[in-house]
Amino acid sequence: MTDVLLDVRNLSKRFVSDKITVQAVSDLSFKIYEGETFGLVGESGSGKTTAGRCIARVIDSTDGEVLYKAEDSSKCDFLNISKKDYKKLRREIQMIFQDPYASLDPRMTVYDIIGEPLMANFKLTKKEYDDRIRRMAEKVGLNVSYLRRYPHAFSGGQRQRIGIARALITLPRLVVCDEAVSALDVSVQAQTINLLKELQAEFGLTYIFISHDLSVVEYISDKIGVMYLGKLVEMAETNELFNNTKHPYTQALLSAVPVPDPLNQTVRIPLDGEIPNPGNPPSGCHFHTRCNYCQDICKKEIPKLSEIAENHFVACHRAEELTLQIQ
Numbered sequence: 001m002t003d004v005l006l007d008v009r010n011l012s013k014r015f016v017s018d019k020i021t022v023q024a025v026s027d028l029s030f031k032i033y034e035g036e037t038f039g040l041v042g043e044s045g046s047g048k049t050t051a052g053r054c055i056a057r058v059i060d061s062t063d064g065e066v067l068y069k070a071e072d073s074s075k076c077d078f079l080n081i082s083k084k085d086y087k088k089l090r091r092e093i094q095m096i097f098q099d100p101y102a103s104l105d106p107r108m109t110v111y112d113i114i115g116e117p118l119m120a121n122f123k124l125t126k127k128e129y130d131d132r133i134r135r136m137a138e139k140v141g142l143n144v145s146y147l148r149r150y151p152h153a154f155s156g157g158q159r160q161r162i163g164i165a166r167a168l169i170t171l172p173r174l175v176v177c178d179e180a181v182s183a184l185d186v187s188v189q190a191q192t193i194n195l196l197k198e199l200q201a202e203f204g205l206t207y208i209f210i211s212h213d214l215s216v217v218e219y220i221s222d223k224i225g226v227m228y229l230g231k232l233v234e235m236a237e238t239n240e241l242f243n244n245t246k247h248p249y250t251q252a253l254l255s256a257v258p259v260p261d262p263l264n265q266t267v268r269i270p271l272d273g274e275i276p277n278p279g280n281p282p283s284g285c286h287f288h289t290r291c292n293y294c295q296d297i298c299k300k301e302i303p304k305l306s307e308i309a310e311n312h313f314v315a316c317h318r319a320e321e322l323t324l325q326i327q
Contacts, residue, residue, distance in 0.1 A: 002034040003069060005206050006055070006174060011064035013047075013054050020279040024050040026230040028064070029305075032174075032223075037200070037207040039221030039238070041214055041253065045275045047230040048210045049098070052176045054079075055208065056095045057086075068093070071173060091121040091170035098179035100159035104151040110137075111147040114165045121170055132169065139202075140165045140195060157188035161195070168199060176208045181216060193220055214257045218242060223311075226250045229278055229286040232305055236312040246314040248291050251324040285317065293318055 011028040014021055025047045032038045040048045054061040061079055068078040070089060078089065094117070097103035104113055115133045118124060124132070134144050140161040151159055160180065167175055177196070181189040193216060199205060211217050217224060218238055225235040226249065234247040245251045255269040271290045276282055282289050288298040297317050305315040316322075 002036075004031050005034045005069050006032040006208075007065075007067040008032075008055065009065040009067065011051065011054060011066065012062050013050050013059070014062045022279045023230055023281070024278060025054065025061075028227075028230075028232060030225055030232065030235060032206060032208065034069075034173075034206055035200070035204055036222040037209050037220050039217035039224040040208060040210045040227060041212060041217050041224060042227035043212065043253075043275050045229075045278065046227040047278075048227050049178055050230075051227070052095070052178050052208055052210050056093055056176045058095060068174075087121075091117065092172050093174045093176070094167040094170060094172040095176040095178060096160075096163050096167045096180045099183055100156050100163055101151075101183075103163055104159060106151055109148050109150055110142070110154075110162055113151070113162060114147075114169055117166060117170045136165045136169050139199065140168075155188075156184050157192065160184060160188075160192055164192075164195065164199070168203070168205075171203065172205070174206045174208070176210070178210045179212070180209070182211065182213065189216065196220065214253055226253065229276060229281055231286065231315065232313070233287065233315045234313065235305070236309075240309070240312055244309075244312070245324045246308060246312070246319045246322070247316050248293050248322070248324065249287050285315075293322060 008028060008030050011025060013025040014023050028051055030038065040051065042048050053059045055066055057079065066078045067075060069075050071092060076085065078093065111133060114136060115129060118129055118132060133147065137144050137147060142158065142161055142165065151162070154162065181192045184192060197220060200207065209217060209220055221238050223237050224241050225232050226247065227233070228249050234241065234250045241250065242254065245254060252269045252271050255266050259266055273290055276286065276289060284300045285298045285303050288294045291298065303315045303317050305313050307313050308319055
């Protein structure tokens, strides 16, 4: 049994303005073990990207803890540590951003983009610096003769490889992948996903993989958490989630996954309307306005995330009695 690398406890993020307060993430809790991939899925606006950015400290969280086991086996709350300790741990937690076009500085060469984290975190000789950049470029499939070019000279898939190289150049232990393949063509998505799996096996990486594409998440993830309006509504190991769905929202998401077999098509379960305004969420269960199984209790009481089977957690008042199937 591997050790827990990351223990997220009651993580919350509120965005406050003069006119409105938006609860983007609310009371998020889960654990990630060393070497595994935790998939975080949901519709746009569910809060998954905000959660990932809070965990990586790209933005500051409002409440909660992120207990992290460092490389020296010491444990700390990554969100509440001194600047000195934060600088030491910064290289161990990195992020791959969603947009391969917006996340790279167009005024910097690929060589400088990949090498920037090295400059910020290590004291290296010119030769060491150059060797590490070239080795990492080769690892992610970039031609080293192109390192002096600028981002505009590369395709979307190549740019995403640059972003991956930049995230991995410090040899981190945890990588937050925020929609790392959503902007890519399907064939390039497959190449990038396989690359991420190969790098995980080689470097012993742990991933938080954020996506709205359940077919991709199923392929790469060991465990999956489903988010709706800032909250986790279901969490389980991948096979358990797909074969024993317990939340109506998860059922609807799974029914929308394309099946490449004309003789085995799923019945689409439509959801009425859009995801509610997080600045003015519904009472009770936030999903009750779109749920086909809604009862009076769902409109009044917020369901707790409860363990209904081993390592299978669901936030639904009717989880025990409903039989949900994806045909």
